[in-house]
Amino acid sequence: MHEDPAPLPYDLLVVGSANADLVVGVERRPAPGETVLGSDLVVHPGGKGANQAVAAARLGARTALLARVGDDAHGRLLLDSQREAGVDTGGILVGGAPTGVALITVDPSGDNSIVVSPGANARLTPEDIRAAAPLFAAARVVSVQLEIPLATVAETARVLAPGTRLVLNPSPPAPLPDGVLAACDPLVVNEHEARSILGEAAGPAPQDWAAALLAQGPRSVVVTLGAEGALVADSRTGGHVRVPSPKVHAVDTTGAGDAFTAALAWRLGLGEPLAEATAFAVRVGAAAVTREGAQASFPTAGEVAAP
Structure with a gap:
């Protein structure tokens, strides 16, 4: 049995990006130099940080987001979506550059390709992290991704309060600053x-990747495997555990990884063991792919099927 942790104001603090997702459906993605026709443009609130915050809040987590958006229509869209989900938006900074934008194409199988223009996300600085010390002190788990500057990610790892757990999804992949991998518990990768x-x-094989990643310093690793579920490896217990996914019909995979990571981080903050938290996160990710869009597809706790 795990002990219930003492309460803090936030179950989860997400530090990361907030983008407007500009989505077009295509029959197939274009080859180099090729033009293809797509569906009407749809604009959704997105960005890995904003997605994770909404996903966690919709599940019932007390969630705060530390991010930066532009003083523009896309920024207002993102702020409204966070508030509607119940996220504490006191850590969202406004101004400095236009809101970040993700250009997304989705094919009939639900697979997507994404190009990100960082905009204001690139202006989230280490100074912003240090200024947000009260948020860090109030959160049991901090989740971060790589759609913000690497120096800001490194500062996030550095300012963690004692006992706070760091969950990192290194997406888009980039060389990580010293000390970041060692703080991860877990490192979440596809x-x-x-x-x-x-x-x-x-x-x-996935177990080989997990073992090699553990050797680089994180305390634990979760490898997501899409329809095959996930694999969990923990340096404290040794070995690995495969976690299966329920079978679902995938409509759109946009944001599913963010929903997975948010669910995992929340359940770890509740004190669940890593494999148990991963099993819940797999069900959340599976539910998310059955609906179109990112934040609009995220389930509530009541909508997540029991194992």
């Missing part, structure tokens, strides 16, 4: 991110 970090050291 196959592309694992192979990008490991390079030639990547083995043929």
Whole structure:
């Protein structure tokens, strides 16, 4: 049995990006130099940080977001979506550059390709992190991604309060600053991110990737495997555990990884063991792919199927 942790104002503080997602459906993604026709443009609130915050709040987590948006219509869209989900928006900074934008194409299978223009996300600085010390002191778990400057990610890892757990999804993949990997508990990666970090050291199977990633310093690793679920490896217990996914019909995978990571971070903050928290997160990610969009697809706790 795990002990219930003492309450803090926030179950989860998300530090990361907030983008407007500009989505177009295509029959197939264009080859280099090719033009294809797509569906009407749809604009959704998105960005890995904003997505995670909304996903956690919709599940019932007391959530805060530390991010930066522009003083523009896209920024207002993002602020409204956070408030509607119940996220504390006191940490969202406004101004400095236009709101970040993600250009997304989705094919009939639900797979997507994404190009991100960081905009205001690139202006979230280490100074902003230090100025947000009260938010960090009030959160049991901090989740961060790589759509903000690497120096800001490093500062996030550095200012963690004692006992606060850091969850990192290194997306889009980039060389991580010293000390960041060692603070991760867990490092959450998909196959592309694992192979990008490991390079030639990547083995043929997910358990090989997890073992090689653990050797680089994180306390635990979760490898997401899409329809195959996830694999969990923890340096404190040794070995690995496969967590299966329920079978669902995928409509749109946009944001599913963010929903997974948010659910995982929340349940870890509640004191659940890593494998148990991952099993819940897999069900959340599976539910998210059955609906179109990112934040609009995120389930409530009541909508997540029991194992």
